[in-house]
Amino acid sequence: MEDFNDNHKKIRKIFSSSFREKENFEVGESWQKGTMKKIRNLKPLSSNQRLFVIFEEMCWRFAFAASLVLAITFSFNLEMETQREYEVSQVFYEDPFDEFLDEPLKINR
């Protein structure tokens, strides 16, 4: 095992040296001109884009808090809605005719 570890350190040295030593690569002036030509054909950048990026970042920063508020509001509304429906149906079942319908319809018994 010791021999393996020792060998592995050596192998790492050899391969690191090999990886760094990969052949030199030079590009000519035509490459640079070609790249700039392609870039000039693109739409020029504007500082508005940077503002948009900042705005987008701000939006994401507050996204979690906004979703949380939305979820709480939604569950609160849902709770209120069921409560109201429950109360109405309770009135109806407890006193279906006497008070619930008589009064608004002005029925005199």
Add this chain to the structure above:
Amino acid sequence: MDRDGIDDNQIISRVLEGDVDAYEWLLNKYKSIVLNILKKRLPFEQVEETAQVVFIKAYQSLSTYKGTSEFKNWLSSIAVKTCYDFWRKHYRNRELPMSSLSEKHEEWLEQALSDQSNEVLLEKGKEVEAKEILDWALNKLSLEDKMVLELVYLEGFSNKEASNLLGWSVANVKVRSFRSRRKLEKILKDVYQK
């Protein structure tokens, strides 16, 4: 700040204000760094074209550069991610240098490991056989393993630096680098313990 007293951020501001020609200054300054990253990771004939892609991508996303880290690091990260994107499309159809190692390679490896000094090992790394064995071993790994090994194991980047370059979490880099290193060790162990 450059030797001429020009700051990258000044140039970037000019480009963002619509001065496209100012971008050529950045291109000229950083092309060797980008080419250096690409030449190690891509087939020779793909380097020029991919380098153009890197600079176009960098130009298009220049407004997202915050200036908190050096421009060089930001650009290097785009270069590494572009290599990763390239291989994601082509890794299955990649050209394998050799299906297996020849006796010549095994002998070379055995000889290279026999009680050599540091200088000799570094010189050995410059020989063709070292490149061939390394390519052969790396090609046995998955793309993600290969990418992380190249950065951490071969180039000596820290996990944090590699995570910035790849756009992965530090934990992911740590785990993957550990596992891929074990895989590489096993591949090589099988060769020199034959």
